[in-house]
Amino acid sequence: MEPVAIVGIDCRFPGAPDTGAYWDLLMRGADGVGQVPRQRWDAEAFHSPAGQEGRTNTTEGGFIADPDAFDNEFFTISPREAAAMDPQQRLLLQSAWRAVEDAGIAPRNLAGTRTGVFVGIMGNEWAHLHLTDYANVTAQVGSGNGYCMTANRISYHLDLKGPSLAVDTACSSSLVAAHLAVNALLAEECDHALVAGVNVALTPALSIFYTQAGLSAPDGRCKPFSSEANGIGRGEGVGTVVLRRLRDAIADGQRVYAVIRGSAVNQDGRSNGLTAPNRWAQQEVLGAAYRRAGIEPGDVVFTEAHGTGTALGDMMEVKALGHHHAGRSGKPMALGSVKGNLGHTEGAAGIAGLIKVALSLHHRVVPASRYAAKESRQLKLRDHGLRLLKAPLRLPAGCTVAGLSSFGMGGTNAHAVLESAPAPAARPAPAAGAAPGGIGAAVFTLTAPNAEALRRNLLAQADAAAARRVPLGPLARSSNRVKTGHRHRFATAADDTGELVARLRESAADADLLARLCGGPAGRPRIAFLFTGQGSQYPRMTAALYARSPLYRHFFDEADAALAPHTGRSVRDLVLAGDEAVHHTRWTQPALFAVGYALGRTLTELGVHPGMLLGHSVGEFAAAVLARALPLDGAARLVAARGALMQELPAGGGMLAVRAARADLAEWIEPEPLVGVAAVNGPTATVLSGDLAALERIGAEIAAKGFGTRRLQVSHAFHSPLMRPVLDRFARIAGEVGGTVPEIPVYSTVRGRVLDGEAMDAPYWVEHIGATVLFGDAAGALLAADPTHLVEIGPQPVLSGMVRRLDGPATGADPAHVLPVRGPESAGRDLAEALAELYRGGVEPHWDAAYPAEERVAHPLPPYAFSTRTRYWARHSVRSAATAAGPAAPDPVPHRDAQMASAPTAVRAPDRPAGPADPVTDAVLDAVRLVGGYAETEIRPHDRLYEDLGFDSVMIMELKNRLEARLAGIGTLTVQDLLPRLSSVGDLVAFLRERGASPAPPGHRGGAENQTPREQERTA
Structure with missing residues (x-):
């Protein structure tokens, strides 16, 4: 049989609220049994030491704490539905979620997948209490009970598409469920399987049965294979494991607790009694499991037995095991049973044992048996090749094989063979040419x-x-x-x-x-990359990031390699060395290109994909590469040639920043043929460029008119008529490189708008050299497209401040400014902060790219901590022996305990508008509250009926009827009318007002109340 891996575990048992506590309880040999809680039943009222008819012989058992606590808001289940649900369903929902998380999987990532759910369950006492109270049976009570719903509800809430079934074979239920899950995985009916077992004891019924059948231990404790064994003690709990085919778990790098090598299930048939154990069937199921696992009995180091602590049950089990293991008296097999710690957890017994074995193999130690000190001599364990553990058994290195038995009271037996997880496989080498991961934080x-x-x-x-x-x-x-x-x-x-x-x-x-x-985030983020231009450079720019981030280093090296054939020297080495030559144009432009390309590619590798691009002057080259309008090598050749040609121009040019509008400067510029407008960065942010003498004359005249001016420290008059001498030579190179239409919208600073099917080709780049940088226009057009995030790509922030000074767009957009690099000291921390901000805004990063290969390993995290604020329990009174015959009717109304009253009000605050009452809004809020079972202050107009309040089709029908009864003027509603207007409570109110809703007068009967059942059916 192909091995199946256990990759996730969660459980909750008496004295052990989680998996860690369960293992601790086992290793301490602790006892989880205590008095029957008053919440369940009045144990003294049913107790008779002699076990009289209708009474129990014990007042103790293994009970979990707080079974009524349920985080219904997490699962979007209304209070009314939560109150009707069997607590076993509630426990399973939370346990399943936590087990999937423990498997290293986000539960929502399983939505829509072929994931199976297999639940072992034996008791259904909640249904017995509630479905016999006929006057209070509702749709929620119906769906809140039944074996099938324990599995189906998990599949529903996690949106799982694989097999979903509940299994009742009595005490073997959850191990049989595991057997079925293994077979479903091997048959490829599912790719993940959630196997669970659950038991919650709500009434003394089974305790009475065990007492009357002579099976109940007076102290409520199972004492497996002990001389003190005198019957069963009841227990309860819930456990869930996540199973995968071992090859799939290894391929995905998941932690493997243990491996299921083989399992088998059979039946006693017509033996010495329906409820009596059968030795021959048990030894046959053991042999079948061994054969399927491909092992010999002598390979098994320890077995977790069914081990109930009944005289007949323990004897039959020892004899069945002895059939296979009697020949190993020199090295007897270790034997134990978790029932000695917890009691018999009935439908959850198999999963309790499975988790114990898996944890034992994982930790490489088998806990001691709780009652090993007083081993039963009558069982002659040594003669059968068995021994109880009086101390924990340390498992040697290498493969260890273990067994697990679970036998049903009605004769359905199961056995599984497990072994320790294989050594972690060597991590696959990254694909050739793949970028290494790691951002430095x-x-x-x-x-x-x-x-x-x-x-x-x-x-x-x-x-x-x-x-x-x-x-x-x-x-x-x-x-x-x-x-x-x-x-x-x-x-x-x-x-x-x-x-x-x-x-x-x-x-x-x-x-x-x-x-x-x-x-x-309410929707998908719309991200714009802004690439800085010349003037933002400095020696050792991004050197700290280069040192800390392997990912950035990879792309900076890639840009350097593309530039090297055209620059004659490594741009990377020049930048990292702190060479002041970075301020020389021939090096400034390629160095800024390398930074822009490397930072942009780093972000896209991290899953940050821009929908808009804008580059200030030379920044457009890196933008063009990301937009796939230029190849990397082509852009590198262009930008290197551009910088070198400009460097060759004679000195004598300069640039002047003026706080004035372009139109205000026309009278001084037009008479000067050697001066032009280099850039328009905003409504009153203009840069002039050209001959120094001319700029000095213009600057003096402008300043006299009250305009602020500032000389820029540049080597040449960029974007001015003085650039004309380089155009022909640059055009020849640009013609050889070419260029195409960008695949991502580019807001061109040459055109001052988005390029609309226009290529970033040779004529574009030639024009780019002398054209005015229309940054203000391009940025304004970009802002009008309503981006959510502006990410500045460069060695220090420049453009973000310029954008903030622009007038806001008509849409009133207020995008977040994200700065992956903030200056000379920026290392991986700023990049990590930027990635965190983008994630908070709705980006779904490629997280693996943020970590080096050696850190891409699973690490266990605490599972989700559910709220215990809300409690749901039926205030029922199970009749005592002194009362008249017939069960008392349960009260299905939920209660919220004192903890809820003291809970922070920030969770749900009243949201009804102050001022005069609004009868229509009040009627809708009250109807929604009653249908969902919410408190008055828990419903707000902006709550969504499906996503926030847990409404479904049944609840919508009831809501429709209540609205028709409470409001006049709306006529007869149909579900088809309502469905499009159920996005929120407020939307529903607006819809009803449109229909002319008004408070219903006394004696009003809504449309549904005046319809026949058949008419109501047609209306729905």
Whole structure:
């Protein structure tokens, strides 16, 4: 059989709220059993030490804490629906989410995939309590109960398309579910499989049954294979594992806890009783699993037994195991059962054992058996090649094989063979020519449905990172890959783990800081790259980034290699050496091109894809390469020739910045043939260029008129008539290079607008040399296209300030200015901060490019910390032995405990407008509240009915009927009428006003209430 990997685990068992606590409980040999909580039933009322009819012989069992806590808002489930749901469904939803995260997968990334869900479940006591209360059965009560819904609800909320089924084979349910999941993976019915088991004890029914059948331990504890064994103690819990074909898990670099080598399932058939164990069937299922796994019994180092602690059950199991292992008396196989720690978790027993075995193989130690000190002599374990562990068993290096049994009360048996995970495979070498990853710092990300959830999870991540020495790169990369998919996006850059921990805690405590580091993008970002031009250069520009970021270094080297044949010297070496020659035009222009190209390509490699490009003068060459209008080598040849030709021009030219509009300067420029307008950077930001003597005359006259002027430190009069001598020679080179129409919109500073099907070809680049740089016009046109982010590409910020001084566009756009490089000291931190800001704004980065290959490894993060603020529990009273016959009807109304009353009001605040009451709005808000079961202050006009409030088609029908009953003038509504106007509560209010809604007069009966059932069906 092809091996199947366990790649994700989550669980919650008595005394163990999570996987780490579960392992700790096992290693300590601790006891999770205690008194039956009053929330479940009055144990004393049902207790009789003698086990009289209708009574139990125990008041103890293994119970999980807070089974009523459920984060319904996270799953967009209304309070009314949450209150109707079987707690087992609620526990499974949260456990499934956490297990997928533990597998290193963002749960939302599984949406639409062939992921299977296989749930083992035995009890359905919530349904027994609620579906027999006929007066209170609702649509929500129907969908909130039933075995099928335990699996189907996971598939629904995670949008999974693979097989989805619940399995009830009694105590073996969840191991049989694992067997079916393995087969589905091998048959390629699914590519991921979630296997879960769950059990919540709500009534004493099974405790009474165990007592009457002589199976119940008076102290409520299972004592497997012990001389003190005297029956079953009940337990409960939930566990989920994520399975994948081993080859797929290795290919994706996932952590593997353990490997399932083979499994088998069979049935007792007609044996010595329906509920009695059968030795022969058990030994056959063991043999079948061994054969399928391709192992010999002697290969098995330890087995997690079914081990209930009943005299007959333990004896039959030992004899079945002895059939295969009796010959190994010199080296007996270790035997244990987690039921000694938890009690018998019934439908969850198989998953509890599976997780124990997987963790044992993962940690390479098998926990001691809780009752090993008083081993039963009657079982003659040594004669059967078995032994109980009185101390933890350290597993040697290399492959270790283990077994796991789970036997159903009705005779359905299952056994699985597991082995330790293979050694991590060597990481594949990067493809030839691929850019290396790494930006010089890390970006930690986290998402949550709301700010309060974000704060809670920031603290959970901070505590975990502080608790052990964690490498920052793998930790941050795992956060990027796993903690994603929710509306509120948090991102921060850090240089080490200690700084990250402090930042996470500060953000959780400081609402203003959290707001700055969070984003909630409403749509796709529209990103513009702005490439700086001449004047922004300086010695060693971006040298710190070059040293820290392998990714930037790769693209800077690529640009240098393209320039070298045309410059005769390495531009890279000149820049990094701090050579002042970088201010000489022949070097300035190619050096700025190299920086612009390298920074632009670094960002695109990181997944930041611009939809608009603008370059100031020489900055347009790098923009043209990113727009695929010029190839890299062609652009490098052009910009090198441009700089060299300009350097050859005689001195005597200069440039003058004037605080005046272009039109205001016309009277001084027109009479001067050797002076031109070099650039128009804004309405009152003009640069003149030309002969120095002429500029001095003009400057004096302009200054006398009150205009501010400033001489620019340049070697030549760029973009002036003095450039004409180089045009012919440059045109020959440009003709050989060519150019084409850009594939990404370029806002040309030659045209002052976006290029519309125009090529950036030889005539364009020739004109570019002497033409006025129409930056103000081009930037204004770009702003009118409503970008969300302006990313300045250059060695220091120049254009961002110029853009801020422009008049805003008619749309009132207010784009964010993003600066990957802020000056000489900028290293990877500024680039990481820029990437964090873009992520908060809606960009989906290619995160692997941000990390070197050695850091692209999975690192376990704490799973999502769900809110325990809201509680849902039926206030029912199970009858005691003293009451009259017949069950008491449960009250299905949910309660919100005291914790909710003290919860931060920022989570949901009232949003009804102050001032006079609005009867239509109030009627709609009240109807929505009643249908969803929300408190009065929990519904706001901007809430979305589907995404925020968890409405579905059944709830929409009820809402329609309530609106018809509460409002006059709207006539008979149809679902078709409503569906297009259900984006938010406020949208629904506006729609009803358009139909003439008004408060209903006394005695009003809405359309639905006056229809026959058949008419209502047609209306829907």
